[in-house]
Amino acid sequence: MPIADVLIYTRTAGYRHDSIPAGAKALAALAEAAGYAAEVTEDLAAFTPERLGRCAAVVFLSTTGTVLTASGRAAFEAYVVGGGGFLAIHAAANAEPDWPFYGELLGTRFDGHPEIQPGAVCVDAPDHPATAALPGRWAWTDEWYNFTSNPRDTGVRVLARADESTYRGGTLGADHPLVWCREAGEGRVFFTALGHAAEAYEDETFRGHLAGALHWVSAAGTPRRTRGRDL
16 A cells, blocks of 8 residues: 555435535546645545555545544544544535534535526635635535535635625625635645535536645654655
8 A cells, every 4th residue: 555645435315416426536636746646535434543554635525424434533533633634525524424523624514505607706725725826716516505604704814715705695794714725633624515416526616725725734744854845
């Protein structure tokens, strides 16, 4: 097995997005382009200290519902706070609904969405690897997730927001975070609410967004002896 790889987890126990296969394929290609091996799995047994110890990053790709066992939760928590990288995409905000640690990790919970429609993303942090290639105001089509609270209140760094004036159904007002990151212990956590449709994962701008996010989280998760210069 490689010293460092990327585990792409796609298990669902609720709504399942049709875009998961396209997303998994894109993320595997991005991981391999960055020099990592990639494994796509829905296997609960993947979440062990031994398996996670080989991971530069763990990705939850539109996971929904309870997708970890008690022992898997313990292994995942230890992995993240011990220096692992975690990338949560789209419906991952609706995973592990009864696990307080997971909610604290993300900073908020999914609270519904309007119909898929065009809107605008406002980039607040063009210096971050995940938003560096995005235009300052990015026309995009997605589900525009709402959340139970503003994650900014928990200390996350908000990288991009939704402009609610450009679509119908937003509930957070002028400050509607969509993309954010944080440190958790020694680890790094990144969330993007974008990525509902399969065609999103063929879009070069969106793939650049994911590549930057993966780069940022994997800088924490890569074993120290293999790390390059951190960002």
